[in-house]
Amino acid sequence: MKVQFQTINQILDMGGHGFYVWSAVFVTLTVLIGLIVRPLLQHKTVLNQVSQDLAREKLRKKTAGEGN
Amino acid sequence: MNWVWFYRLASPLWFYQTTTRWLPWLGLLAFILLATGLVWGLGFAPQDAKQGNSFRIIYMHVPASFLALAGYFLMATAGAIGLIWKMKLSYMVMKAAAPIGAALTFLALFTGAVWGKPTWGSYWVWDARITSMLILLFLYFGVLALQYAFHNEEASNKASAILALIGTVNIPIIYKSVDWWYTLHQPSTIKLTSAPSMHPDMFQPLLVMILGFYCFYIVALCLFTRVEILRRERKTGWVGDLVGELNGSTEGKRQ
Amino acid sequence: MRKQASNSFYAYLRRDLLLSYRRLGEAASPLIFFVMASTLVPLGMTPDLASLAKIAPGIIWVLALLATMLSVGGLFAGDYQDGSLEQLLISPQILVMPVLGKVTAHWLITGLPLTLVSPLLGLMLSMPEAGYLPMMASLALGTACLSLLGAVGAALTVSLHKGGMLLALIVMPLYMPVIIFGGATVQYGIDGLIWTAPLAILGAMLAAAIALCPLAIASVLRLTSIN
Numbered sequence: 001m002k003v004q005f006q007t008i009n010q011i012l013d014m015g016g017h018g019f020y021v022w023s024a025v026f027v028t029l030t031v032l033i034g035l036i037v038r039p040l041l042q043h044k045t046v047l048n049q050v051s052q053d054l055a056r057e058k059l060r061k062k063t064a065g066e067g068n
Numbered sequence: 069m070n071w072v073w074f075y076r077l078a079s080p081l082w083f084y085q086t087t088t089r090w091l092p093w094l095g096l097l098a099f100i101l102l103a104t105g106l107v108w109g110l111g112f113a114p115q116d117a118k119q120g121n122s123f124r125i126i127y128m129h130v131p132a133s134f135l136a137l138a139g140y141f142l143m144a145t146a147g148a149i150g151l152i153w154k155m156k157l158s159y160m161v162m163k164a165a166a167p168i169g170a171a172l173t174f175l176a177l178f179t180g181a182v183w184g185k186p187t188w189g190s191y192w193v194w195d196a197r198i199t200s201m202l203i204l205l206f207l208y209f210g211v212l213a214l215q216y217a218f219h220n221e222e223a224s225n226k227a228s229a230i231l232a233l234i235g236t237v238n239i240p241i242i243y244k245s246v247d248w249w250y251t252l253h254q255p256s257t258i259k260l261t262s263a264p265s266m267h268p269d270m271f272q273p274l275l276v277m278i279l280g281f282y283c284f285y286i287v288a289l290c291l292f293t294r295v296e297i298l299r300r301e302r303k304t305g306w307v308g309d310l311v312g313e314l315n316g317s318t319e320g321k322r323q
Numbered sequence: 324m325r326k327q328a329s330n331s332f333y334a335y336l337r338r339d340l341l342l343s344y345r346r347l348g349e350a351a352s353p354l355i356f357f358v359m360a361s362t363l364v365p366l367g368m369t370p371d372l373a374s375l376a377k378i379a380p381g382i383i384w385v386l387a388l389l390a391t392m393l394s395v396g397g398l399f400a401g402d403y404q405d406g407s408l409e410q411l412l413i414s415p416q417i418l419v420m421p422v423l424g425k426v427t428a429h430w431l432i433t434g435l436p437l438t439l440v441s442p443l444l445g446l447m448l449s450m451p452e453a454g455y456l457p458m459m460a461s462l463a464l465g466t467a468c469l470s471l472l473g474a475v476g477a478a479l480t481v482s483l484h485k486g487g488m489l490l491a492l493i494v495m496p497l498y499m500p501v502i503i504f505g506g507a508t509v510q511y512g513i514d515g516l517i518w519t520a521p522l523a524i525l526g527a528m529l530a531a532a533i534a535l536c537p538l539a540i541a542s543v544l545r546l547t548s549i550n
Contacts, residue, residue, distance in 0.1 A: 004111060015115065017122035020182040025110070028128040031175045032102070032284060035168055036095075039291035046298045051311045053302070203496050210493040217483050218547075226546040227479050231493060234475065234539065238497055241528075245500035252507060 078155045080297040081306050087290045095287045101280030108273035122186040127274055129179035131281035132172050136204060139169035139285065143211070144236040147229025159225040160300065162232065163215060164292030168285065170208035176201055196250035200243045207235040221300070331416045335424030343432050353390040354436045360386050361444045372449040379450035380509035383458065384502055386444070387437050391466055392498070394433050395473030396490050398425060399481040399544070408481070408544070418541035426474045426537070434466025457512030457522070464525045465505040471536040472497045478543040501528060
């Protein structure tokens with residue numbers, strides 16, 4: 001098993017097929033990273049929403065209690 | 069036989085807690101496998117005699133295709149389990165599997181297209197496998213659209229599960245039909261992967277990539293399912309406690 | 324028991340046919356769409372008869388598929404809106420039979436007229452003569468399949484507000500094997516091959532659809548007609 005390419009230029013060029021191989025790599029990485037980042041962001045958003053809901057609920061109970 | 073483990077699986081809380089513990093490690097494994105496979109395949113595997121370096125796209129295309137198809141069956145199975153055992157967590161997994169599968173199907177189609185251009189001269193060729201993959205993407209779109217169309221959660225679960233199952237039954241029929249249709253009009257079948265005659269030096273990084281993609285899929289599936297769990301269980305005590313814990317820890321740090 | 328089951332089949336078949344007869348304009352619209360849309364192809368492409376002849380079988384099949392797909396959404400929509408679907412669901416009969424009756428009525432109103440009018444379209448799109456019989460045979464069996472499969476989609480989307488487009492989205496992948504073999508039947512006929520072979524496969528699909536789709540439709544209706 002040996003290294004197939006000698007220079008950076010060769011790696012980018014990929015024997016003339018550089019555009020195809022690297023666009024495939026780019027889209028693959030974008031999709032894979034996106035599939036991880038999106039649920040992580042959503043996770044954070046949902047936790048924020050739940051904590052806001054709870055805070056609102058607590059406040060409502062407090063004012064309802066004080067009203068009585 | 070002791071079925072306790074099966075019924076414990078039904079608990080969203082158990083799932084959430086277990087994944088909180090194990091997911092970072094699985095994610096690390098997936099990252100190592102994918103990085104290794106990609107570098108190996110792009111830089112160290114020998115190039116193909118006929119296709120030159122463009123064949124390296126195989127290291128992304130084939131695992132994506134595998135997972136796209138396997139993901140559909142997983143989605144349908146999760147739906148079936150939800151229908152039969154009325155397990156809410158199973159429905160959540162089914163819902164999580166849909167966008168991941170659709171994204172991977174798109175990835176398979178895109179990488180297939182950029183592979184096709186240097187190989188066959190055209191970005192898009194109506195060959196049996198690509199056309200079947202396109203129809204799989206449409207099946208995914210159908211399930212995704214149906215999921216979000218219902219206001220009632222239970223109806224949404226059941227309808228999506230049934231549609232996923234109908235799609236599953238149809239996938240072999242669709243594949244066989246498209247295959248027959250293609251050989252009808254194209255006597256010379258062009259094989260996208262010369263799998264049986266692949267040199268081990270080319271095949272080994274592919275194995276690594278396939279394993280890496282499987283691990284990645286599980287990680288992504290768990291992440292999406294966790295979000296779904298939080299969304300659906302937001303009124304329960306344990307979610308409230310969890311949020312309280314996280315808030316409490318940040319407040320402590322601020323002071 | 325058997326007599327009761329077939330009674331509900333005929334009852335609903337007659338009911339739906341009667342309802343369509345009272346609104347003939349609505350019932351005829353898939354057919355009119357079929358004929359009108361066929362003029363779009365020469366207008367959009369070319370009036371050259373030779374080119375049209377080559378694509379005629381595919382065009383006619385695609386139009387038949389679209390016409391069926393557009394009309395199948397109304398299969399359960401009317402009943403859902405006025406509550407008779409709910410009545411059907413809580414009635415004691417086996418749901419499969421009324422469902423089959425309704426789908427048969429749909430085919431008699433949509434698929435059968437399409438089949439009978441298709442030679443006219445073949446003429447307009449200058450389809451070779453050898454294709455006429457295979458085309459009618461494939462459309463007869465194929466549109467029945469399309470009605471059955473479309474009804475499954477209609478059942479899934481019955482309670483949704485704007486279910487029409489979603490129905491098309493869901494049902495189209497299921498339609499693809501049908502059009503593959505339907506178009507192939509006509510093409511085989513034109514090329515002088517044994518066109519009864521793909522037709523037989525179409526027949527097998529229809530047999531499977533008749534057996535399985537009503538069951539699927541019945542369970543979907545029970546599970547999802549609440550929103």
